Amino acid sequence: MKLPKTFDLPRFPWDTLAEVTALAQAHPDGAVDLTIGSPADSVAAPTQQALAESADAHGYPPAVGAPELREAIVEFMRETRGVDGLAPDDVVLTIGSKELVASLAFQLGIGAGDALGFPEVAYPTYEVGAILAGAKALRLPEDPKSWPGRPAKKGQGEMLGETGRKPQMESPKLWPTGESGRDVGAAMDSLPEGFIKDVDEKHEGRSTSAHSSPIPRLVWLNSPGNPNGHAYSVAELREAVAWARANRAILVADECYALLDWEGAPRGTGFGTPSLLDESVTDGNLEGLLVTHSLSKQNNLAGYRAAWICGDPELVAGLREVRKHWGLMVPGPVQAATRVALADVETPRRQKEIYRTRREKLMAACEAAGLEIDSQSVAGLYLWVKAGENGLSSGYAGGQTLAAALPSVVTPQRSDPPAAPGRSDPPAAPGLSATPGRELARWFAERGIRVAPGDFYGPAGAEYVRISLTAQDEDIDKACKRLA
Numbered sequence: 008m009k010l011p012k013t014f015d016l017p018r019f020p021w022d023t024l025a026e027v028t029a030l031a032q033a034h035p036d037g038a039v040d041l042t043i044g045s046p047a048d049s050v051a052a053p054t055q056q057a058l059a060e061s062a063d064a065h066g067y068p069p070a071v072g073a074p075e076l077r078e079a080i081v082e083f084m085r086e087t088r089g090v091d092g093l094a095p096d097d098v099v100l101t102i103g104s105k106e107l108v109a110s111l112a113f114q115l116g117i118g119a120g121d122a123l124g125f126p127e128v129a130y131p132t133y134e135v136g137a138i139l140a141g142a143k144a145l146r147l148p149e150d151p152k153s154w155p156g157r158p159a160k161k162g163q164g165e166m167l168g169e170t171g172r173k174p175q176m177e178s179p180k181l182w183p184t185g186e187s188g189r190d191v192g193a194a195m196d197s198l199p200e201g202f203i204k205d206v207d208e209k210h211e212g213r214s215t216s217a218h219s220s221p222i223p224r225l226v227w228l229n230s231p232g233n234p235n236g237h238a239y240s241v242a243e244l245r246e247a248v249a250w251a252r253a254n255r256a257i258l259v260a261d262e263c264y265a266l267l268d269w270e271g272a273p274r275g276t277g278f279g280t281p282s283l284l285d286e287s288v289t290d291g292n293l294e295g296l297l298v299t300h301s302l303s304k305q306n307n308l309a310g311y312r313a314a315w316i317c318g319d320p321e322l323v324a325g326l327r328e329v330r331k332h333w334g335l336m337v338p339g340p341v342q343a344a345t346r347v348a349l350a351d352v353e354t355p356r357r358q359k360e361i362y363r364t365r366r367e368k369l370m371a372a373c374e375a376a377g378l379e380i381d382s383q384s385v386a387g388l389y390l391w392v393k394a395g396e397n398g399l400s401s402g403y404a405g406g407q408t409l410a411a412a413l414p415s416v417v418t419p420q421r422s423d424p425p426a427a428p429g430r431s432d433p434p435a436a437p438g439l440s441a442t443p444g445r446e447l448a449r450w451f452a453e454r455g456i457r458v459a460p461g462d463f464y465g466p467a468g469a470e471y472v473r474i475s476l477t478a479q480d481e482d483i484d485k486a487c488k489r490l491a
């Protein structure tokens with residue numbers, strides 16, 4: 008039967024890796040998989056025990072989260088992330104954070120006629136969230152001063168001092184649809200041509216000018232960022248907040264890698280990279296600001312689906328209602344285990360040291376092989392690398408050979424699904440187009456190592472590959488040897 012509606016989703020990136028996977032698997036000693044950031048180390052024993060002890064979960068769990076768990080989250084946010092002023096009601100559990108990233112815009116009432124912003128190089132699910140909500144997806148540069156809309160004239164601290172009162176935040180559902188209520192024109196006129204890429208058109212290789220880019224109603228920050236490990240400082244977060252307040256936009260920070268901060272990473276009041284809700288960013292005003300935090304990476308709980316969103320009480324209250332009606336519940340045993348995991352400060356610390364060692368080994372091996380690691384990559388679970396200027400140590404000169412050297416990369420794979428009925432052929436999917444990053448991924452695959460081509464994360468990532476630190480030590484050592 009024909010689907011009543013097909014979403015114009017991008018091709019699922021991992022489905023485009025069949026060829027490099029086969030190549031990596033052909034290595035006599037098997038493939039080392041450094042693609043997905045799926046933790047390879049064990050869940051702490053007390054957390055496993057809490058899960059097992061709650062196995063007789065015959066009743067429905069509290070949809071937004073048990074009150075004592077939400078209290079534990081408030082304490083975690085205060086003690087670990089430097090966030091004051093949250094109440095348990097300002098927290099809602101989510102089933103991991105990916106479902107939230109994909110559905111938040113919809114749950115907040117953002118849709119057709121609205122725009123949703125996210126980083127130029129980003130976790131693909133932000134774009135998916137815009138598409139599912141029917142909103143326009145906008146890739147934004149990192150610097151909030153370059154975002155479309157009314158410029159924030161001063162840092163947000165001065166703004167508050169100047170007016171003496173909090174800027175008024177409207178509920179998204181009360182906003183008029185389209186751009187009618189928003190003074191776009193004048194602000195847009197001062198912006199440089201073509202600085203913002205419009206995802207709707209990216210498949211056709213075009214980008215819109217700033218003049219036709221609407222002001223996003225919601226902007227996702229991801230600090231530290233997947234895939235590039237860039238992290239916002241307190242001053243930069245304040246810029247983003249000032250922009251959001253000047254433009255009556257919602258700002259949401261995805262902070263799932265926050266506790267994995269390396270040398271050179273910016274600091275806030277708490278541990279890890281600064282939170283958007285850090286007192287030194289918000290000046291105590293949470294209006295329009297949300298943070299999502301996940302235990303998938305820091306506590307190896309990806310299989311449990313343990314995460315939450317917290318922040319602006321009014322926005323969170325709206326989410327609670329939607330999520331209760333929707334039945335989006337974290338299972339009771341996972342809620343019990345999450346509480347135990349939150350009380351365990353040692354596991355994230357130990358895990359961080361494990362990742363530090365893996366990171367240092369892989370960095371040294373990559374550099375010795377002639378790869379260049381993004382110098383702003385100061386946090387998170389990935390290395391963001393491209394071929395160095397002098398080419399690689401063996402077999403690859405970096406960027407200039409492409410299709411001629413690798414005809415199979417540009418040949419459609421047999422496993423490609425046919426176009427959905429009623430749709431025209433899918434636009435050039437990343438798996439079918441050669442980029443320096445795809446070529447580099449192939450170079451790794453020839454050495455029995457699977458990495459993710461950078462175009463998975465947006466056209467601006469095309470030169471890069473992402474290397475995950477989540478394999479076990481034995482596999483990291485194998486990968487380093489194969490790079491030598």
Ligand SMILES: Cc1ncc(COP(=O)(O)O)c(C=O)c1O
Nearest residue numbers: 044103104105130233301303314
């Ligand atoms: C930036 C970012 N956000 C969210 C997620 C989703 O994590 P989870 O659903 O396990 O909480 C990931 C997973 O890799 C991610 O990289």
